[in-house]
Amino acid sequence: MSPASEAADDRGATRPVPAAVDWSWRTRLVDALSPIAARLGDGAPPRVDVDTFGLANHRRCPGFESEPFAWSARFARRTLGLEALAELPAVGYRPNRALDRAEAAQAGRSLGEWLAELPPGGLSAVRAEAATWLAAAVATVGVGQVAGLAWESPPGRFEWKVPHTPLLVSARLEGATADHRRATDLGLIRLLDGPLDVAVERAEAGWLAVLHATRFGVEPTRVIVCDLRQGRRRTHRVTPALLDGGVAAITTAATVAVGRSLGDAINLTPGRHCGYCDRRAVCPQAALDLPV
Numbered sequence: 001m002s003p004a005s006e007a008a009d010d011r012g013a014t015r016p017v018p019a020a021v022d023w024s025w026r027t028r029l030v031d032a033l034s035p036i037a038a039r040l041g042d043g044a045p046p047r048v049d050v051d052t053f054g055l056a057n058h059r060r061c062p063g064f065e066s067e068p069f070a071w072s073a074r075f076a077r078r079t080l081g082l083e084a085l086a087e088l089p090a091v092g093y094r095p096n097r098a099l100d101r102a103e104a105a106q107a108g109r110s111l112g113e114w115l116a117e118l119p120p121g122g123l124s125a126v127r128a129e130a131a132t133w134l135a136a137a138v139a140t141v142g143v144g145q146v147a148g149l150a151w152e153s154p155p156g157r158f159e160w161k162v163p164h165t166p167l168l169v170s171a172r173l174e175g176a177t178a179d180h181r182r183a184t185d186l187g188l189i190r191l192l193d194g195p196l197d198v199a200v201e202r203a204e205a206g207w208l209a210v211l212h213a214t215r216f217g218v219e220p221t222r223v224i225v226c227d228l229r230q231g232r233r234r235t236h237r238v239t240p241a242l243l244d245g246g247v248a249a250i251t252t253a254a255t256v257a258v259g260r261s262l263g264d265a266i267n268l269t270p271g272r273h274c275g276y277c278d279r280r281a282v283c284p285q286a287a288l289d290l291p292v
Contacts, residue, residue: 019184021217025243029169029214030162032251037165039258044166048261050254051170052204071114073129078193079111080126081133082174086151088134093143095134099127136228137191149189151175160215167258169250171211177224180212186220187235188212194229201225205236206246213243 040048083102084095091097106112115123138146152173159170173180175189188208196204205223213219223236236242270285280286 018182019186019218022213022219023217025210025213025219026160026217029210029247029250032247033162033167033169033254034165036251036254036258037162037167039262040166045261047161047166047168048254048257049168049170050250050257052172052207052253071111073126076111076115076126077129077133080106080130081137082151082191083153084130084134085137085146086153088138089147093146095131098134099130102130103127133193133228136231137226140191140226140228140231140233141189149175149177150179156180158211158215160211167254169211169214169254171208173208173212180220181216181218183218186218187222187224188220189224189226191226191228195227196225201234202236202242203245203249206242206244207249208246209236209238210243210246210250219243 037044037048080099080102083105084098087098087101088095091101103112103115106115115126118126141149152175156173157170158173159168161168172190173188174191177183177185177187177189180186180188190204190208195201205225208223209220220238222238223242224233225236226233274280274283274286277283277286
């Protein structure tokens, strides 16, 4: 993971060299998505979300995507761990101090309210989970690299709305090798809690790269995927082929998202999600005996 390119000023000091802005990928993505959005017509919903979850789930029953969000130790450990990761250099790489700061930062947020309602034992369990996540992140990224990278805390979910349509394309970003909005030599960092299928991981890397170029006008040089469970780091070089794959992935997910909003036929797969799916009463495949 290398720092941004730099240049010397008149006094011999170095300063970052900003990247040139290029909107060509935005033009290409508009051309690809506009015909898909045209199906929506005048009665379209205010927004149709197209995000990277669609890479794995876009052909599943929509009940998978209708579960109401609720905080859990799994979600909290990642949020607290990432916030603590950004705080580590400031507290001398003392994990407990970093977690204290991360927890304090949740005041006034939904996570902070959830943590305040936990019994002491529950809060201790969440902190232990977050400490484990933080240790895995430091081990995978490298303790010497943590201070030199730019961490998004909370995770940066950047999005881009296709002009004159309700399509909203989004992606998540945990960190970057430099200021991800301006750097010339730019690596985008994704921290995963487990491995992805190789094809899905590459498609997600392309999605992130092309959306970044579309949203900020800066094409990254690589996407760095860190698998915290296995302690492995893989780098996907951003090439025309990777960007083409990103456009194809976004286009496929957008096609399905638009189809769902219009009531197109979909795969109906019964399961635990039937318990909270609002279509259960009329769904021919709804599970009668829900899994425990």
